[in-house]
Amino acid sequence: MVTTINAHTTTTLGPPLTAPPANPDPMPDDSSLPQPDRRIRSARALAARLEQLARVLANRALARGLNSAQWTALRYLATADERARHVGAFAEFHLTTASSASQTLSALVRKGLVAKRPGGDARRRTLSLTDAGRQMLAHDPLSEILARLDNLSDQQFNALADALELLTVAAPARR
Numbered sequence: 001m002v003t004t005i006n007a008h009t010t011t012t013l014g015p016p017l018t019a020p021p022a023n024p025d026p027m028p029d030d031s032s033l034p035q036p037d038r039r040i041r042s043a044r045a046l047a048a049r050l051e052q053l054a055r056v057l058a059n060r061a062l063a064r065g066l067n068s069a070q071w072t073a074l075r076y077l078a079t080a081d082e083r084a085r086h087v088g089a090f091a092e093f094h095l096t097t098a099s100s101a102s103q104t105l106s107a108l109v110r111k112g113l114v115a116k117r118p119g120g121d122a123r124r125r126t127l128s129l130t131d132a133g134r135q136m137l138a139h140d141p142l143s144e145i146l147a148r149l150d151n152l153s154d155q156q157f158n159a160l161a162d163a164l165e166l167l168t169v170a171a172p173a174r175r
Helices: 035-063 068-079 085-092 098-110 131-137 144-151 154-170
Strands: 001-006 010-013 113-118 125-129
Touching: 010 068, 035 068, 035 125, 068 085, 068 098, 068 113, 068 125, 068 131, 085 098, 125 131
Parallel strands: none
Antiparallel strands: 001 010, 113 125
């Protein structure tokens, strides 16, 4: 269990997202390394933690029978304006091709989580969540992360948001 206490609330969350190693290896003293080497080592450790978090979230997503792209599509459809609930807009949002977005959304339609209906023109279909899709979102693997983000101070939240924005912009889009 993780208990977080701030000036206004005490929150107890479920088990940590990632379990600490049973016998963690102590970090070697790197104070003798030149500053750039320490920075690279710290960056690698941080990247490894980000990868670990991504892996944990992907495994939780798969446990519900959906891959991470399908969860992203459900979240997108739950919050997007009706005019933006079509394959092209989701592809742009998800930084993927229209073909890949179409495959993701078609899988959700087959699973009964998303419904298609005629859109504004003959080629475009408007997508919406079904009741089953809304029920699935109640088990969103990101829920625990959202609760933890809510407990960050404004300074921590803004620093994390800025850092993730830089990382996301730097990551090449898969197009």
